[in-house]
Amino acid sequence: MKKASGIPSVAFVILALLICTGFGSETRGVNNGQRYERLVVRNVLVIDGKGTPARGPVDVILQGNRIQSVRAARQEGDAYSEEPHVLDGTGLYLLPGLINLHAHIHDNRGGVPIPFEYLYKLWLACGITAIRDVGSNYEKTIGERKKSQDGAIAAPRIFLYMRAGGRTPEEARKSVQLIKKQGGDGVKIFGMDRDIMEAILDEAHRLELRVSHHVGVEETDARDDAAFGTTSIEHWYGVPDAALKGSQNFPSWYNYSDESDRFRYAGRLWREADPKKLEAVLESMVENGVHWCPTFVIYEANRDLLRAQNQPWFKDCLHPVLEKYFEPNPAHHGSYFWNWTTEDEVFWRENYKIWMKAVRAFSDMGGVVGCGEDAGYIYMLYGFSLIRELELHQEAGFHPIDVIQNATGNNARILGMEDRLGRIRQGYFADLILVDGNPLKNLKYLYPTGVEEMKEGQMVHRGGVQWTIKDGFVYHAPTLLEDVKKIVEGARSSE
Numbered sequence: 001m002k003k004a005s006g007i008p009s010v011a012f013v014i015l016a017l018l019i020c021t022g023f024g025s026e027t028r029g030v031n032n033g034q035r036y037e038r039l040v041v042r043n044v045l046v047i048d049g050k051g052t053p054a055r056g057p058v059d060v061i062l063q064g065n066r067i068q069s070v071r072a073a074r075q076e077g078d079a080y081s082e083e084p085h086v087l088d089g090t091g092l093y094l095l096p097g098l099i100n101l102h103a104h105i106h107d108n109r110g111g112v113p114i115p116f117e118y119l120y121k122l123w124l125a126c127g128i129t130a131i132r133d134v135g136s137n138y139e140k141t142i143g144e145r146k147k148s149q150d151g152a153i154a155a156p157r158i159f160l161y162m163r164a165g166g167r168t169p170e171e172a173r174k175s176v177q178l179i180k181k182q183g184g185d186g187v188k189i190f191g192m193d194r195d196i197m198e199a200i201l202d203e204a205h206r207l208e209l210r211v212s213h214h215v216g217v218e219e220t221d222a223r224d225d226a227a228f229g230t231t232s233i234e235h236w237y238g239v240p241d242a243a244l245k246g247s248q249n250f251p252s253w254y255n256y257s258d259e260s261d262r263f264r265y266a267g268r269l270w271r272e273a274d275p276k277k278l279e280a281v282l283e284s285m286v287e288n289g290v291h292w293c294p295t296f297v298i299y300e301a302n303r304d305l306l307r308a309q310n311q312p313w314f315k316d317c318l319h320p321v322l323e324k325y326f327e328p329n330p331a332h333h334g335s336y337f338w339n340w341t342t343e344d345e346v347f348w349r350e351n352y353k354i355w356m357k358a359v360r361a362f363s364d365m366g367g368v369v370g371c372g373e374d375a376g377y378i379y380m381l382y383g384f385s386l387i388r389e390l391e392l393h394q395e396a397g398f399h400p401i402d403v404i405q406n407a408t409g410n411n412a413r414i415l416g417m418e419d420r421l422g423r424i425r426q427g428y429f430a431d432l433i434l435v436d437g438n439p440l441k442n443l444k445y446l447y448p449t450g451v452e453e454m455k456e457g458q459m460v461h462r463g464g465v466q467w468t469i470k471d472g473f474v475y476h477a478p479t480l481l482e483d484v485k486k487i488v489e490g491a492r493s494s495e
């Protein structure tokens with residue numbers, strides 16, 4: 001038995017368990033933050049990460065950090081009476097842990113420190129068992145990745161994609177070699193001239209590193225990603241750009257460095273894409289195995305600023321440092337809401353419609369769509385934003401079964417981990433979540449804050465991830481959320 005740090009008292013965990021009435025009656029010998037040689041998850045309905053409907057009930061046996069077996073549930077009351085560690089899944093849904101494909105492990109916002117523990121516990125409380133970091137303080141993140149691997153901290157698995165670049169192709173190749181040497185799991189690129197990008201992709205393929213491309217308004221676009229073999233396009237710029245006739249119709253005074261204008265005119269981009277050209281671009285992405293992580297959620301403030309500014313979890317879970325960072329300020333990336341107009345939102349709503357249709361079409365052609373949040377910017381809170389991202393995938397036309405697949409099996413595939421992660425299958429890593437409610441019926445069950453339901457004339461509060469299991473370590477998700485609230489409370493009172 002291995003212990004992870006940051007564990008509240010056993011008494012508190014027992015209290016928290018008692019609060020979860022109505023299920024878990026057979027749960028025993030399970031404490032927050034511990035891993036067991038053998039753990040039985042009993043009588044649970046499973047939604048796997050491979051695009052299949054719910055099935056069960058099943059019993060899932062975990063051995064250390066692996067899934068040892070998945071089998072039909074034994075219904076005899078005393079079936080597991082000899083087992084010391086049992087999680088009763090009656091009435092719950094078991095899913096592969098969610099993977100957040102676009103994350104940043106921020107150690108500060110606007111130069112003011114923010115604790116890693118705050119981010120990690122938000123992610124785990126939202127059912128996220130793995131993240132792909134695509135930009136952070138690498139030295140620190142390498143250390144954090146190790147602590148997470150060792151089970152020394154309560155944190156998701158960390159895959160680190162480090163930024164490559166250079167002024168010449170030679171420098172660019174060297175930067176990729178350095179990433180390999182430092183132990184990066186992959187390469188992140190951004191703002192690419194064509195010769196530099198070609199060199200980076202060639203070197204990355206040689207060293208067997210995956211490449212994620214945050215395409216901006218730059219020389220290269222999705223056609224280059226297809227030609228050079230990028231693993232995944234982040235966000236969406238670069239896709240409509242590749243389908244324009246010439247460049248976007250920017251006004252003469254437009255300056256890309258002004259973020260307010262940059263995001264305003266980004267909202268007028270998809271409408272300029274030629275549908276025929278766009279189809280060809282999407283086809284060539286599919287043919288060349290370029291995956292797509294759209295991060296719908298991170299731009300949602302652009303189509304509805306008031307919604308973004310008034311998310312209910314801000315009340316208890318928004319760290320004051322992050323709150324300050326979100327305020328309009330040209331010095332902070334993504335805090336560009338000055339002179340923002342109703343008209344801008346109207347354009348963005350249309351922008352979303354065309355964008356979502358393109359992502360849906362890409363998937364229909366056989367493209368692999370992933371799921372990430374990019375939180376810590378633009379009013380998006382870590383963890384909660386990934387759940388919102390799932391809702392936006394449904395809005396884009398994905399069936400909830402496919403939405404779950406995007407966030408689990410597909411993300412694992414994009415990471416090159418599809419033989420170990422993203423599924424509930426014998427031999428796979430024990431990265432699992434138990435949810436109070438069927439997310440195929442309502443994705444909102446995944447929000448830690450839950451939902452209100454009417455049951456026999458009574459209002460009942462339910463939902464939320466109850467247990468998050470990462471690498472065999474079992475976390476009581478509501479307890480983690482309480483920890484988050486305490487961190488926020490402490491930070492607010494010391495201001």
Ligand SMILES: [Zn+2]
Pocket residue numbers: 102103104134135374
């Ligand atoms: Zn990002």
